[in-house]
Amino acid sequence: MVKIKKRFVAGAKCPKCQALDSIILFKEHDVETIECVECGYREQQPEAEVASKASGDVIGVFKQ
Numbered sequence: 001m002v003k004i005k006k007r008f009v010a011g012a013k014c015p016k017c018q019a020l021d022s023i024i025l026f027k028e029h030d031v032e033t034i035e036c037v038e039c040g041y042r043e044q045q046p047e048a049e050v051a052s053k054a055s056g057d058v059i060g061v062f063k064q
Helices: 047-053
Strands: 023-028 031-036 042-046
Antiparallel strands (some): 023 031, 031 042
């Protein structure tokens, strides 16, 4: 069993429920994923798309 490392994103707001500091970021099958711990909202973005949009210290870029 592989344990997935999940990190909270400080200051992030859920696009669905607008809860502050409720977003976790993790990789699932090499796909960067965000999930809201309050309402369960999930969004995924393939690694190639993240790399093309990210610059500097950005972990990932997600549409709202």
